[in-house]
Amino acid sequence: MADSIDPKFFRQVMSQVPTCVTVVTAMVDDAPQAMVIGSFVSISIDPPLAGFFCTTASETWQKLRRADALGVNVLSATQIDVSNACMRAPDERLGDLDWEIADGAPRISGTSAWLTLTIDQVSVAGDHEFALCNVETMEAADPTVEALAFYGGAYRTFAPADSQ
Numbered sequence: 611m612a613d614s615i616d617p618k619f620f621r622q623v624m625s626q627v628p629t630c631v632t633v634v635t636a637m638v639d640d641a642p643q644a645m646v647i648g649s650f651v652s653i654s655i656d657p658p659l660a661g662f663f664c665t666t667a668s669e670t671w672q673k674l675r676r677a678d679a680l681g682v683n684v685l686s687a688t689q690i691d692v693s694n695a696c697m698r699a700p701d702e703r704l705g706d707l708d709w710e711i712a713d714g715a716p717r718i719s720g721t722s723a724w725l726t727l728t729i730d731q732v733s734v735a736g737d738h739e740f741a742l743c744n745v746e747t748m749e750a751a752d753p754t755v756e757a758l759a760f761y762g763g764a765y766r767t768f769a770p771a772d773s774q
């Protein structure tokens with residue numbers, strides 16, 4: 611059955627599943643690394659665990675997985691340009707952005723939330739790998755700083771539902 615699902619159709623259907631937009635960062639061999647990740651997810655409160663999936667084709671992931679600390683920059687609704695910047699060639703991603711090292715990883719200013727993680731386990735998940743991570747530190751911006759979403763192949767921002 612699984613063999614009958616066409617990759618294009620898989621992408622089309624999954625584009626109807628909204629995701630967050632984060633930039634996962636690390637310092638590796640004294641160089642900042644950054645990768646846009648929409649699969650970031652909360653997993654467990656006790657112990658505090660979160661995780662994400664990375665394609666095995668990613669060179670950046672091969673660097674991130676060696677880092678002592680990972681940063682998760684949860685982009686805010688006004689940060690589409692930051693996501694676009696982090697889709698440039700790997701060594702051009704953070705260059706002109708406003709960031710600093712915080713808790714051992716690059717922290718981009720203006721995000722809606724910030725976490726640092728350490729990798730607990732990496733497991734194979736088809737053409738991706740799943741990084742199960744310990745949450746080491748976490749911080750949310752003021753609730754008026756709304757998050758950015760990705761849905762239907764495009765960036766989206768949130769509006770209250772009609773029934774509210």
Ligand SMILES: Cc1cc2nc3c(=O)[nH]c(=O)nc-3n(C[C@H](O)[C@H](O)[C@H](O)COP(=O)(O)O)c2cc1C
Binds near residue numbers: 645647664
């Ligand atoms: C909104 C958005 C979400 C993404 N989410 C993921 C993800 O969860 N996992 C992944 O492997 N790539 C994801 N990507 C794609 C990677 O950021 C991109 O392919 C990256 O360039 C691959 O790694 P590289 O640094 O080796 O080029 C996403 C891209 C966008 C624009």
